[in-house]
Amino acid sequence: MGRRVGVLGAGVMGSGIAQVLAAAGHDVVCHDLSADALAAGEANVRAGRFGLGTAVERGKLSAKEADAALRRLCFTGDVERLYDTDVVVEAVPERLDLKVTVFRDLDRRCRQDTILASNSSGFPISALAAATDRPDRVIGWHWASPAPVMKLAEIVRAPSTSDATTEFVVDLAEGAGKNPVVIKDAPLAWGYVANRVYFAMVCEAARVVQEGVATAEEVDQLMIDCFRWPTGPLAMTRGAGTGWS
Numbered sequence: 001m002g003r004r005v006g007v008l009g010a011g012v013m014g015s016g017i018a019q020v021l022a023a024a025g026h027d028v029v030c031h032d033l034s035a036d037a038l039a040a041g042e043a044n045v046r047a048g049r050f051g052l053g054t055a056v057e058r059g060k061l062s063a064k065e066a067d068a069a070l071r072r073l074c075f076t077g078d079v080e081r082l083y084d085t086d087v088v089v090e091a092v093p094e095r096l097d098l099k100v101t102v103f104r105d106l107d108r109r110c111r112q113d114t115i116l117a118s119n120s121s122g123f124p125i126s127a128l129a130a131a132t133d134r135p136d137r138v139i140g141w142h143w144a145s146p147a148p149v150m151k152l153a154e155i156v157r158a159p160s161t162s163d164a165t166t167e168f169v170v171d172l173a174e175g176a177g178k179n180p181v182v183i184k185d186a187p188l189a190w191g192y193v194a195n196r197v198y199f200a201m202v203c204e205a206a207r208v209v210q211e212g213v214a215t216a217e218e219v220d221q222l223m224i225d226c227f228r229w230p231t232g233p234l235a236m237t238r239g240a241g242t243g244w245s
């Protein structure tokens with residue numbers, strides 16, 4: 001069933017998340033404060049490396065499906081368009097103060113039953129839930145970059161998150177072709193599961209380089225050759241920040 005979805009932030013992640021959910025049949029409104037971000041986000045969806053146009057060229061989507069997805073997707077500077085939605089996925093920069101502020105704001109203004117999901121890379125979901133009067137409807141939904149390609153759906157459940165909220169987001173993620181895994185919020189550690197384990201590896205990779213044992217390029221190459229990863233841990237940190245453009 002098509003849902004009404006809001007995405008807060010049209011940057012690297014928000015624009016990709018909006019694209020995926022529109023392609024999955026939902027009506028999506030993507031809001032950003034920056035007109036440049038909105039224009040860049042829309043351009044990415046239309047003709048970027050992982051956009052709908054490219055998906056059509058590669059035979060992953062028909063032109064008709066891509067057109068229908070674009071019709072369901074709206075990029076707007078009008079934040080009020082987010083308020084009458086079933087779920088809002090927050091994708092503003094990784095600053096806890098900013099996320100708490102936008103969660104407070106969304107809580108005050110969104111429909112009472114709107115689920116508020118965060119694509120934070122690792123902040124405690126319980127902290128965001130505590131900033132609202134709807135802690136049962138707050139959840140983490142961590143995506144990976146590029147959102148249209150990567151299957152990750154790390155669903156982070158705070159102690160207050162309800163079964164209904166979790167089921168709703170798991171269904172949405174599955175319907176969008178992702179592979180949801182529900183995990184517990186662990187407020188004392190940054191990074192949920194994927195980033196905790198990944199950053200442990202990045203720290204060790206950086207230590208190897210610092211000790212002069214190998215260069216960054218050599219570390220990356222060894223990890224690719226040893227584990228068949230598509231890229232090494234150090235190149236990964238550079239690529240993710242730019243949306244692999």
Ligand SMILES: NC(=O)c1ccc[n+]([C@@H]2O[C@H](COP(=O)([O-])OP(=O)(O)OC[C@H]3O[C@@H](n4cnc5c(N)ncnc54)[C@H](O)[C@@H]3O)[C@@H](O)[C@H]2O)c1
Pocket residue numbers: 008009010011012013014031032033034037090091092093094095102119120121122142143144145240241242243
């Ligand atoms: N880049 C990645 O690989 C990646 C992967 C997974 C999760 N994340 C997480 O996703 C979130 C967003 O990351 P990103 O890389 O897309 O950042 P980004 O900087 O590309 O985009 C963030 C957007 O949010 C907008 N914004 C800031 N404040 C706003 C507000 N109050 N209202 C509306 N829009 C606002 C900015 O104008 C910007 O366009 C972060 O929490 C990040 O940790 C990033």
